[in-house]
Each structure stands twice: as structure tokens, then as C-alpha cells.
Amino acid sequence: MYINDNNSLGLLVSENKDLYRAATNANQYVEVLVDFPGNSGLFTYRIPNQLEIKPGDILSVPFGSQQLGAIAIRLSSQPNVDIAPEKIRAVEDVVTSGFFASAYWELLNRVAAYYYTPLIQVIRVALPPGLLGRSQRRVRLIKRQKNQSSVPFLSPPAQQILQLLQDQGAGDYSFAYLQQKVKSTYRGLRELLRHGLVESYLEPPRTTKPKLQKAVILIDTIDRDLTTRQREILDVLRRSGGELWHSELLQICSTSSSTLKAMEQKGYIAIEEREILRKEQAQVLDLDIPKILNLAQSNALATIQKLEGFAEVLLHGVTGSGKTEVYLQAIAPLLAQGKSALVLVPEIGLTPQLTDRFRARFGNNKISVYHSALSDGERYDTWRQMLTGDPQIVIGTRSAVFAPLPNLGLIILDEEHDSSFKQDSPIPTYHARTVAQWRAELENCPLVLGSATPSLDSWVSVNSQQSIVNSQQSTVNSQQSTVHSQQEYLENSPPSPPSPSSPPSPSSPPSPPSPPIPQSPVPSPQSLYSPLPERINSRPLPPVEIVDMRQELQQGNRSIFSRSLQEALQQLQQTGQQGILFIHRRGHSTFVSCRSCGYVMECPHCDVSLAYHQTEEGAPQLLRCHYCNYVAVHPKNCPECSSPYLKFFGSGTQRVAQELSRQFPELKYIRFDSDTTRNKGAHRTLLTRFANGEANLLVGTQMLTKGLDLPQVTLVGVVAADGLLNLSDYRASERAFQTLTQVAGRAGRGDDPGRVIMQTYTPEHPVIEAVRYHDYESFVQAELEQRQVLNYPPYGRLILLRLSSFDPIQVQNTTSAIATVLSDNPGFEILGPAPASVMRVANRYRWQILLKFAPDALPHLPDWEEIRLLCPDGVNLTIDVDPLNIM
């Protein structure tokens, strides 16, 4: 995708003809995706003689009574529809040519095929919101040509258009307007385009208008008729590199707009509206210089830098081992080579700290942050900043895997084990790691997966290529792993997904393309293992003390804090040190029930209990549904028996916070959870306050576990590890191990040693044991054995069909019907149909079917379009490929 629009208003696309197979004359038809809500199918259009169309072009096509944006998918010599060729409508025009670079286009196609998602839905994830949908085609004068002396001979329509544009101040009209005013607009426009007098572009979505500012550009320095004053101004402009903001120049030269205007009229300067890109504003940080790497870090860096082209490196570094420093140093030389890097992180919560580190190293203007919490305008501008092709670093959450960076030199997935890289809904239900693997392959660049607790998938993926590497002795050996040649890889790599078939016509109802059988998600590239087995400065990992809460109770301690944790908290207060208190999940199990009759307050729309919420003492007591966000005021009396003993149970963040206030009134704490970090910038503010020592304790949920680097934290407390252990899902242990290890890893990262106190009712649980001894490998080995026996990922593959409907009977019947049809297909195991663990959410009843099969022996999967046909209107079917969240 190469867009050179540094100083233009919209998306102006330079043609890059080599990217696509040139259209041959035999191809008289094109199948297109139309950006129109609810239309995900392909439509066939005729290609008028004068147009040359290539896949990936953005077109404008007639659709009903409208003109819509569309994307050319593929060309054909035969109309793929059952209607008379003369009835097939013609493409109106090519709006932008070569919009998608071929590797990028292929990536989108692969995602669509693998996740059984219509291509247009994938395109919607990749493009900033509403780019196509609300875009409008416009035409404008090319400014520099304004004063051109030799105007070529033009036909009357071309002259008329030119005249209209020249008469209008900005020289810019919508195509629709020109069409109303001038006959044979197409012909005239094409002529003007050919002579380079005008350009055609897509107007940005209305909500995301570029922000403009006037700039002054030096055109001519040869003094013809300048006054002394004007001469001075010209000199200032020249010394500033020939360009300054209008306001700056006025200020520097203490001059007036009219002076500049006069100079513009004499042809010495041009005054233009320039776009200023809206980017997340960041404070200026002190520049940070590269640290001297320790041996393991140097080895890791060498491993990455030795790579040429596509390869995968698993950077397995214990918490606090300095992975980020390796990323920074791996990226630095790339920027110098004019390449860009993509850094994917799980959640916004940890981005401020990470982006600060990158900004401090590389400077603000090299870094863009891209995530869904940006405003549409910021998202749009950041996206365009990427398209400039300037070497840069994009840091973002999962959807940033589609960041349209040309010339990508490296992709990094930090905390690669984190399940927020997977999208559960809406479709495509992609995993950013899988997409990153494809992207690295297609762009031929390395992919670094970093984690202290690698996902079993990544672990198995590197180890399947080399004998299990023993992290104790492999610091140096790791680079000698099996190296597969690029050629060998290419021969083994899955064929690229063919373009979609089953084309509907503009008149017939479209059906989404039926993709081929998916290939195994993980290609087998050159996979390398690079361990960082020690913390920086050989600091020890913190000792983990396990407290058996059953014994606490037996010995008369009814507090949610064990005596050990109470002492430690007391100590914090005395020594002024800092700690983190981890609670599993916001408001988890803080249900409200009647102590007289046992009645439980439930959400009227979902089959879950309501959670108790009170933001501060004295604030209204609310009950909230965590599924649909239903809110009710806490009733005084039980709705069932009118008893006044309607109280909440459990240990959510609030409960813990209130208990802290009660037991340790002096202890200052900051709550860090999704209730307190809802506002933009809240993460940063709270963390800064904590880092500045405004509180002793940071109390929060999952958000705390990810990549926080606070050297002054010496204590980590886990209030109840059990909530994590007892989830009914095959990945529960893996997730629990990862979360607990990560949270423990926040302690003792600075000069003072750390300690971890983990409270649980099941101290004998193997996960607790593994966390206690920081023993990743034994845990993984035991866990993998179980997965293998049961044929769960990473050994088997899963596809989850999620069905939902307002009608409980209909969805259940549909699910059974689908299961029956599926059972005719040999080669996979069917689990279910079963109701989802929370059966009703926002009044929709949810059922599911899980398909399990061996990845090496791909079964003949059903034709999903036929399966979809089994769903009556009110039943929604989502196909979740490689689901992580099965409950």
C-alpha cells in the first residue's frame, strides 16, 4: 500500500502497476465487494473498455440507485452469473488504483479463508472505521499546475470541469457535483487526469476530517521585484528549509498576512493548507540511551539480528529479564535502514509504560500508538501516518496486526501468551499471533514472540523443530537450533488461499465466499528459541509463600487477609515500601444474596448474578451485570422474603478495598481495575500517582499482571488464587499459571528484594506448586501430556460454533440439527451441542458445538455455507476458529 499524500487532503494513491498481474483484454468482468451493510458477497460487474482494473483497486460502482465504494476482487472472462451479459452493469470508475499492496492483500485473504469470514469483514477490521463506507469520491486541481503556461488542448467537458474547479477557491469538488454540472464527466475527467491537471481522491469519512493548518512554501528565490522586507522574509523561509507554518513565519518575521499574500501573488511562495496529524499527545521524555546488554540479552539480540527474512523467535525471558531492552535494540538498526517495526501488546493498561520506553528511546515522532480506544480521528490519522512509509514504530493491540506499514522489518508480540490477542467476537475471530505469523511470512521479516510464560502453542511450535531446549544450558546453544532454509519452508508452506468462489450476481442474494479447508494455523518457519533465564543484575526471582486459607479459618482468622499478608501490609505502611494486591477479576463472585432465604439477585436479561458495586463510601450501592451492563439500585430488603439481610458476598476489588480501609485505615491504596480506569488516560494517571509514591498499595485485577515494571514494588499479594484455578475450560491451568507467575513477577524488580504471598484454599494444586517454584518447564510438561491424551490444542485443533437467539427453543433445535448434519462427516469429534456456561446473555440464549480434530489429518470440514442455511432468521451463528474462550 503506497500512498503519497504528504500534503494532500485525502487518499491519493500512486499507481504501482507491477503489483498485480495486468488485466488482459479477455477479462471483461470483475467481481467486487461492495461496502454496504449486510452485503458480504461478491457482485459481478462489466469492465468498460477504457478502464484497466486490477484486484485490490477501489472502484465506484452503481448499486441500486446509489454509487458505492467497492473493492475489485478478481477478474474473469465469463460472467459468473446467470443473467444476460447485457444486463450486467458496468463499473463506474477506478477511484484508487493499487490500494492494497499484494502481500497485504494476500494477508487479508488468508484471514478471511482461515477464519471463515467474508473478506469485506476482514477489510473492515483492517481499515480505519468507515473509511470506505462514508468515503466520497472527489476531484481537485493539482496546485502546482495552476500557473502552468502551456495548457494542452482539451475537449469541451474537460474544459468545463477545469473551469469549475478553477473558479472555486479550493479547486475541489465532489464527483457527484461535477456530474450534475457537466455532461460526459467521465470522459472529461479522464482527460484531465491524463494531463496531470487534476487528481481524483477518496474523501475521508465525515467524522474524521483531517485537521488543517496553513503552511508557507518557498517556490522561487530569484529576486525579481522584492522589497527589502520581503527579501528578509524569503531568507528566513530559505534558512528554515523552505517551509514553515504560516503562523510561525508571521511570528518570526513580525509580518502580516497581507505581506505574505503579496509575495504569493508574485509567485515567490505558495500558501497551502497542510494537514496536521492528530496523534495521541505524549509528554516529552528525557532521551534514554541503550543499556549495555547482559550475556543472555546479547545472545537474544544476535539471534534476532542474524535473521534474514521470515523466521520466528521465541524470547522466553523470566519476569524482569529485560525483554523490552532486547526489542528496543533489535528495532534501532531497522529504523536506520528505513524499515518499520510493529509491536503488539495485549492491553491498553500496559501500553503507557511501554510506549514511554519506546518514546524515550526513539523520540515521540517515531512512535504511533494504535488501538481501539483511540477516537476515530486519531485512528484515521495514525493509520495515514503509517502509509507515508517513513520508518516508524507502531505499538498497538491486536487489531494493529493489520497496521498498513509498508517496508516492515520486524514484528514483536510482547506477552505472546496473553489471550486478549484473540478476538472472540465479532468475526473474524482471529488470533493476532496467527495473523502475525502470516504477516511476517508474507512480508518476509522476523517475528519475535516474547513471554515469561510462553503459550503452550508457541512452546510446542519451537520445540517441534528442535530437541527440547533446556533453558539452563541453552543460553548459547539456542542459536544452533534446526535451521530450515527459506526454500524448504516455501515448499512446505500452505498454498495461498484461492480467491473466493460462488459468485452471486447483483440481482441474486449474495452469499459469502466459501473458503478452502484451512491449513494448520502455524506454518513451520525457522523457529528459534532464545531464553533469558535470569533477571537483570542477577536479581533473584521473589520467593513465593503459599498460605492455606483453610488453616487460617481453622485457627480463627475470618479476615480475607491471612496473618502473613496482614503483617506484610503492616510492614509496607511502616517502611513506606510499595506493594501490589491482586484480585482475580473485577467484582467476581460479589453476588448479593439474602441470608434469610438464600435468594440471589440476578440479571433479568442474563443467567448470571448481579455484582455489587460501590465506587466509594457513601456513593449509591449499585448492582451491575458484567455481561450486559444492566444496572439496578441495591434494594434494602429481599424481594423474596423482605428480610433486611440482603448482603453481598465475595471478594471483588471493592470488597477488598473496603476491607483494607477497615483493617488498615492508614494504608494508602489506589484501585486499578476496569471501574477506575474507564476514562481516557486513567491508566497513566493512576500508575504515575503510584510511581510517585502517593500510595503504598496498588489494588487491582488482571490488568496489573501485564508487564508493569515498578522497581519499588517489594510485595505482591494474591488474595485468592482459587478463582483462577477452578474455571471449567481446558486452558484453565495454563491461564492460571501464566497469570499467577506474571503477577508474582511484579515483585522485587528493583534493588530491594521482593516477596510474594499467595492465598489459596487448594495449596496442593499442581499450578500452585509450579508457581511457587517458578517452574515453567515441569508445569508445561505435565500439562502437555494431558493435552495430548485428550487431543486438545496444541495437539488437536478446535472449532467452536456459537449459536444464539432470542428464542430458546429455536436455537436449541437449530443446534441439534447442525450437530446431526455434522455427525455425518467423519474425521472430527463433536462435543455438544451444549448450552453455553452462561446460557442467556442480554436475553439471547446461547448454545454451542465444539469440533475437535487432529491438525495433521485435516478432516473434510463441512461446507459452512450449507451449515449456515440451517440457521433460520433469528438464529445467529459464529464460527470461532481456534477458540480460546470456550465457556
Ligand SMILES: Nc1ncnc2c1ncn2[C@@H]1O[C@H](COP(=O)(O)OP(=O)(O)OP(=O)(O)O)[C@@H](O)[C@H]1O
Ligand atoms: N542490560 C540492562 N542493564 C540494566 N538494566 C536493564 C537492562 N535491561 C533491562 N534493564 C532494566 O530492567 C528492568 C526490567 O526489564 P523489562 O521490563 O524489559 O523486563 P521484562 O523481561 O520485559 O519483564 P516482564 O516480562 O516482567 O514484563 C527495566 O527497568 C529495564 O530498564
Ligand SMILES: [Zn+2]
Ligand atoms: Zn430473602
Ligand SMILES: [Zn+2]
Ligand atoms: Zn445482564
